[in-house]
Amino acid sequence: MSPETPPAALHCGAPAAAPTSPRRAVTPREDLARGFWRENPVLIQLLGLCPTLAVTNTVANSIVMALATFGVLVGSSLLVSTFKRWIPNEVRITSYILIIATFVTIAEMVLQALVPDIYKALGPFVALIVVNCIILGRQEAFAGRNPVGRSVLDAVGMGIGFTIALLIMGSVREVLGSGTFLGVSLFGPRYEPWVVMILPPGGFFTLAFVLLAIAWWTQRKAVRAKAAEPRALAAAERAA
């Protein structure tokens, strides 16, 4: 590479191609908001179902679990995205797991120090964040091939999406299964709790009903869009 060649001609690859690329550039806001709902890791991608089913029997457990996962996800995405140039492709999964495990250890110690009761209630599931497929999936699908800023935004969005899903599950299960929300009694002392909802089957029931509701809603939206299509076409023809 001699100094007299014009740099613009040589480096026409990435910078010059970007504006003419057929794919629209992704705004930071889209990176962030994607995980909330449209690509929600639990409710749409059906990843990370193990903690979703196992620890959502109370709202407090759900929140702590979601926050721990959120922290691990953001931290790992930041590190993986930063070091992606130096991580050899052949051992990338191992390297990702190492990075994730580091943050899980931190999260575990923090929880143990701050909320020992809930840490005990969560049992092995804090340590199992290491193999949470949301986290590994985001490293493999996003952080390992995108710039640091976008990766962190994506991780924050996915973490919030996970929190939303866990909150829905935890609220339904605690309200029905114990008659309380965050430990505050909702229906008075004579409420008859549905014990099954805080047991493992209740997790499956709740997840099934949430997914059912989402499927029903999506389908209804699609049917309405289809019904609106001919009308829109007719309107366009009239206008023409």
Added chain:
Amino acid sequence: MSASDLLITASPHLGGGDTTPRIMWSVVASLVPIVLAATWFFGLSVPLVLAAALAGAGAAEWAFGRPGSLADGSGVITGLLLGLTLPAGLPLWMAFIGGAFSIGIGKLIFGGLGQNVFNPALLGRAFLQASFPVAMTTWPTPVTAGDWWTLRGDNFAFPFMSARAVEVVTSATPLGSMKFEAQSTPVTDLLLGTTAGSLGETSALLILLCGGYLALRNYLNWRVPASILASVAVLATALHWVNPRYPDALFMLLSGGLMLGAMYMATDLVTSPVTNRGCWIFGAGVGVLVVTIRLWGGLAEGVMYAILIMNALVPYLNRWTQPRVFGVSPPAARP
């Protein structure tokens, strides 16, 4: 339905008079004596609990089922059978939820009548048992002279609220007192049904008669109850012989929900095997599981879980016990 599902036979064809609604309503009719007996034994609470379970089942069928599916009678059977497995003092709102769960989750989510894997009534009961363990195991004693009009528990508890303590004598079921207090119950009481228990698990004799009628009409495969009762009898006799601490066969057969389960739950046309050999295996499995759960499990009664577990195996039983097609040699024997 694909073309291969169609039944292709040579003419002439003889039309059978049996239709799904006709079979279903016959089963409902055969349940009437059992319902009447339950009402006689447990008083006014019985029609209330049954009506609540039926209302729950009907509401779910009406809301989520195909139009007109309410008329085929299968929802009524589910509601009645569920009601018969409940204790008389159960708050009505729980019975309603159980009925709605039976039909909604037990049947319609699988695709409606003929598609469900598990017996819907038993699923409803399993849900109630897991949700409200205390209310589901409070067994009032049968009525004594004169207090037929007294409710056998706080039936009218406000929805989602627990039942108030009511001045009603409760006692352990025969199986419960056998398991936890090693106390047997006279056989005549078990036959007639003058014991504490759920509505339909009391009079063994009457259930045997009503189920026998269905078996005669060929609306249930007699091999299922025969195999269940035989395996329980054999196993119980053997165990009683080895160690007299275990109850004898007669007590095992007549107590608890075994009769109702064997006659009405396990023989459900949808969730029992289609082949006769499959029915024998199915029944034997239920029998072994019932004895196992009753004698060594944490619960006093195991008929519900035994049938549900065997329900899950029915597709495999159907596959394993396919009869050989006439005129075709088995694959291994081919040259």
